[in-house]
Amino acid sequence: MAKLPAEVTVDVSALDEAMLGIANLDGRALRVRNALPGETVQTRVLRRKKGIVYGDGVLVEHPHESRRASICPYFPRCGGCSMHHMDYPMQLELKQRQLAQALDSNAVVPRGWSAPQKAGRLGYRRKARLGVRMVGEQVLVGFRESFSNRVARMDSCATLTPELSALLPDLKRLLPQLSIADQVPQIEVAQGDTQCALIVRHLQPMTESDVELWREFAQTHAVEIIFQAKGYDTLVPLSGGPLKRLGYRLADHGLYIEFLPHQFTQVNLAMNETLIRYVLAYLGNLQGKNVLDLFCGIGNFTLPIARAGARAWGMESAPEAVAMACVNALNNGVADQLQFSVADLFSSESAVDVAAILAQCDALVLDPPRSGAGPGLHDWLTHFAGNTIVYVSCNPNSFASDAAIIVAAGFELAQVGIFDMFPSTAHVETMGQFVRRSRETTVG
Ligand SMILES: C[S@@+](CC[C@H](N)C(=O)[O-])C[C@H]1O[C@@H](n2cnc3c(N)ncnc32)[C@H](O)[C@@H]1O
Structure with a gap:
């Protein structure tokens, strides 16, 4: 079968369990984000796996009656959510x-x-595992992109609580200053009623100046920073002592x-x-x-x-x-x-x-x-x-x-x-x- 071009226009027949639009082009199965049944969407091919082609859609015609403009500017590229393009009753x-x-x-x-x-519907998420990735001089922090392992470019998140979302821009400013900026693959965020904690996974030891940067961040944002060198049995709170609850x-x-x-x-x-x-x-x-x-x-x-x-x-x-x-x-x-x-x-x-x-x-x-x-x-x-x-x-x-x-x-x-x-x-x-x-x- 001939290779598909990078961009195709398809008709969407249904949704699968991941809320991806199901489409078919010349007998080839496609799964498209940001696509609803009955719609015609243009899609850029982002991934091929087990004979299925995956892509993000742009509506061309026949919008579904429950289609809504996404309130999130990072949808559908950010893979954190998959239903921002429809109204809540449809979800x-x-x-x-x-x-x-x-x-x-x-x-x-x-x-x-x-x-x-x-x-x-928004601002509800008190826990998340965010990816971190260095791209040139920049460090991205966020959910993975749809259909790839890349980290989405985002400065806020509509589903994280406002307190956790507000940390993203400053995290993106802090991380490139670390001596091991390319050795931090992930940050887990967790929020209780009165405090937030960040678990920073690092593949190389932090230097004293790295620790100092995190100390300033912790003070500015009143959050608990916890370093994680390997498994959860290696968690070390920046503030010393046992893990705070x-x-x-x-x-x-x-x-x-x-x-x-x-x-x-x-x-x-x-x-x-x-x-x-x-x-x-x-x-x-x-x-x-x-x-x-x-x-x-x-x-x-x-x-x-x-x-x-x-x-x-x-x-x-x-x-x-x-x-x-x-x-x-x-x-x-x-x-x-x-x-x-x-x-x-x-x-x-x-x-x-x-x-x-x-x-x-x-x-x-x-x-x-x-x-x-x-x-x-x-x-x-x-x-x-x-x-x-x-x-x-x-x-x-x-x-x-x-x-x-x-x-x-x-x-x-x-x-x-x-x-x-x-x-x-x-x-x-x-x-x-x-x-x-x-x-x-x-x-x-
Ligand atoms: C969905 S959570 C539910 C926790 C709790 N009911 C709550 O509301 O917070 C599932 C729990 O099952 C535990 N779990 C996973 N595998 C298990 C196993 N093989 N035997 C017993 N517990 C297990 C996990 O550690 C986790 O705490």
Whole structure:
């Protein structure tokens, strides 16, 4: 087949899961950013992979009725977001449709759908991993470009919180002054309620004058700087001493949850509050109940569950996260109701007997990584004594295949819906409430 020219005009027929327009030119498959079904777009070819050609689109004619001018000047070149070219109702509808299709492919029929949950489309992102790249005398800091490993040119970001976005220009000014400017590949940013922290990955040691530049930056912006020479076990705070904790208040529950800057936390605080509200509502009355929270992280769900009156057990593979969950339990006065264990929930060799604990539980909460709950799910369910399972997921496909296992074990998917944790990106966050079919409980 002849090579495509660098620029082609194509008709877009549909969107794929990454929100790329699907098009076809002389039998060749194209995926185009900034393109909506029914539109004709001109696209520059940016990448070829496994027989598919990728490019960014420019609308030529037939704009989709939900097309909107992007509020972000760096879209679509910046790969951080993929949906700035459509209105918000369309974003939500596409995400819900993706979940519905995944459930349908797994023959799971929900009894009810909860309305898509939303909490502000911009300035929501409290955590991100930004690329850093030297280009001539300049240093770029930002998300990767679409379809390439290059770092996008950007001076602000509409999805980062205003506090994190405001750091970008000064970071771009500081980095070229470092003696090791070309040896800093990445900066992670994290924000708590009162402070921000930056984890600066560096491949060569910083000199004294480099450290001094970072010290000035830290003072000017009132941020914590942490150097990372290798893995997370090499984190060294610029200010000396142990890593300082960040934290977020869950006002509805009278809780303050602390975390270390590199630990997993839900990136969107407002949507996290909604997630917790729904988890508790779906669990129903928790007074005196026993709940197991699998993949519990720093206790983001486990602590509110205890606050609502339950005895809860959290399990998680990262020992540091479990240690932080224990600190959170103590500091919030709920340690008596809580127990946390380090457990690799994907391993049959795990020292913790999940099945034995489940045999005493009234409810189960799952919030696994993208790959899903893992090979133990079927066995866990054969031992589970309770009637309610609440499953939070960042991947509709693994959620749907796990949902089929849960349904086969005697449960019904009573409620399901999307929770828009990452507006303007293709990420779909889902929550489902499963209730035992024979001993059905009231939906909260
Ligand atoms: C999506 S996060 C959920 C964390 C927590 N529920 C929250 O809201 O902050 C998934 C968690 O699963 C943990 N995890 C990943 N693989 C695991 C495994 N094999 N066994 C146990 N936990 C695992 C991660 O460390 C992470 O904390």
